[in-house]
Amino acid sequence: MALLKRLLIGGIVLGVLAAAGGAASLAVYATRQTVPAGVIVSGWHAEGVSLQGFRAKLEDAVLLLARQQVRLKAEPAGGVATSLTLEQLGLRSNADEIIAQMEALKSGSLWQRAQLRKKLTNRALGLQITFDKEVLQRTVDQTWIALQKSEPVNALRIISPQDEVRIDPGRNGYRIDTEELLRQLDGRFPPKDWMLGILQAPIPLTLPLLAIKPAVTEETLKAQGITRKIAEFSTVFPASGEGRIHNVSSAAQTVHDMLLPPDGIFDYSKIIQETEKKFGFQEAPVILNGKLVPGVGGGICQVSSTLYNAVLLGGLQIVERRNHSLPVSYVTPGLDATYADGYINFKFKNNTGHHLLIRTSMDNGRLTVKLFGQTPSDITYEVVTKTIRELPAPNKYVQNPTLRKGKKVTLQQGKxxxxVETYRVKKQNGNVVSTDLVSRDAYAPQPTLIAVNGDESKLGDDTAPAPSVIEDGVRGPNFR
Known part of the structure; x- marks a missing residue:
């Protein structure tokens, strides 16, 4: 009995001593101030490093990483490279989270700390690098101000003084593609050997750009097919008559640089409407009932007639055209194209299969119209007019009581x-291919004006009355 009692007391003592030893071991394990065994942080084997040293080394490494430079090159900006730090580009990391996990080993009960240490043992902890998009965008906008504000410039068709056609290609505008830059930066960091505490040479990157194309590009202009001058015609206008010069100049400016698409119809009535709206018309003689009378818009038919001749020489299709009731001074009879608002118009069709550019100029009393486009270079046109018949000028008698009886005085000689017939001759390599009748035009005779005193049987005008339409202008003598 005494022996049993001694053995029981001894077991209790050994149990107490064993428990005391386990608690001591737990305390030793839980209160270690080093990184648990097998911990790797993005390739850095941190096992055995003091917790304080771990924190300092990781913070220093991330700080050094923030100072790492990236050399960004923007090709359209002249190829000049700009170096920026990762911090400027919005570097962010989870270093604080990793440090917090290790710092947690210092707090809590022995059991909690031991459990956490066991959990972290043989763990691979990745240093995650991200970039703040707002910071990156702000840095980009401040660094490349001119590039970020660049606007596209339209391509431009240029006609040289020698009538050669070339195209200035214009240029794109650009914006930095921040989303693509983020994708390029993500996944590249941290770089290899990032924990060695050594900055790498600036890392080269091409700055990703988004091109903003102009509304008019070199390709769109080339697609229009305007490659050369295909026709030209000039007429002369008098130096006097400010109203007429203004009207001719204004209508010519409206036509200038007009672009007609394939199968497009040129409508002179629309030109007149636009000209009056933009510039207005001034007083100048117009034709009314076969006579020159004061009016508004006189001279506008010199533009349509000059254009008409260029159109004939370019081989274009005439849709609508009428001659004046009287011959005009600036073109040969048969080669004029008049306009009467609401009655007579001038239209032609661009049947070249390509765009047609109309250019006008006024210099030293000459109005010139040039057509640019694309037609077969071996095809040319010649325009020929033939006077088929002359119509005799009638006599018009007016009473003059101051004359003696039976006396006649010619006041104005008639015409x-x-x-007139007009033909267009088509030639290929200088050889006639075809000859087509373009028009057959009639010009009214102008009567001889004779003053008499007496009961003459021929008093008045024996010509048929002309229609009451205003030609070569927009308003007649009652415009005020």
Missing amino acids: PGLI
């Missing part, structure tokens, strides 16, 4: 009328 005969004309019947």
Whole structure:
């Protein structure tokens, strides 16, 4: 009995001593101030490093990483490279989270700390690098101000003084593609050997750009097919008559640089409407009932007639055209194209299969129209007019009581009328291919004006009355 009692007391003592030893071991394990065994942080084997040293080394490494430079090159900006730190580019990391896990080993009960240490043993902890998009965008906008504000410039068709056609290609505008830059930066960091405490040479990157194309590009202009001058015609206008010069100049400016698409119809009535809206018309003689009378817009038909001749020489299709009731001074009879608001118009069709550019100029009393486009270079056109018949000028008698009885005085010599045919001759390599009748035009004779005193049987004008339309202008003598 005494022996049993001694053995029981001894077991209790050994149990107490064993428990005391386990607690001591737990305390030793839980209160270690080093990184648990097998911990790796993005390739850095941190096992056995003091917790304080771990924190300092990781913070220093991330700080050094923030100072790492990236050399960004923007090709359209002249190829000049700009170096920026990762911090400037918005570097962010989870270093604080990793440090917090290790710092947690210093607090809590022995059991909690031991459990956490066991959990962290043989753990691979990745240093995650991200970039703040707002910071990156702000840095980009401040660094490349001119590039970020660049606007596209339209391509431009240039016609030289020698009538050669070339294209200035214009240029794109650009914006930095921040999303693509983020993708390029993500996944590249941290770099290899990032814990060695050594800055790498600036890392080269091409700055990703988004091109903003102009509305008019070199490709769109080339696609229009305007490659050369295909026709030209000039007429002369008098130096006097400010109203007429203004009207001719204004209508020519409206036509200048007009672009007609394939199968497009040129409508002179629309030119007149636009010209009056933009510039207005001034007083100048117009044709009314076969006579020159004061009016507004006189001279506008010199533009349509000059253009008409260029159109004939370019081989274009005439849709609508009428001659004046009287011959005009600036073109040969048969080669004029008049306009009467609401009655007579001038239209032609661009049947070249390509765009047609119309250019006008006024210099030293000459109005010139040039057509640019694309037609077969071996095809040319010649325009020929033939006077088929002259119509005799009638006499018009007016009473003059101051004359003696039976006396006649010619006040104004009349002019005969004309019947004129116009032909367009098509040639290939200088050889006639075809000859087509373009028009058959009649010009009314202008009567001889004779003053008499007496009962003359021929008093008045024996010509048929002309239609009451205003030609070569927009308003007649009652415009005020």
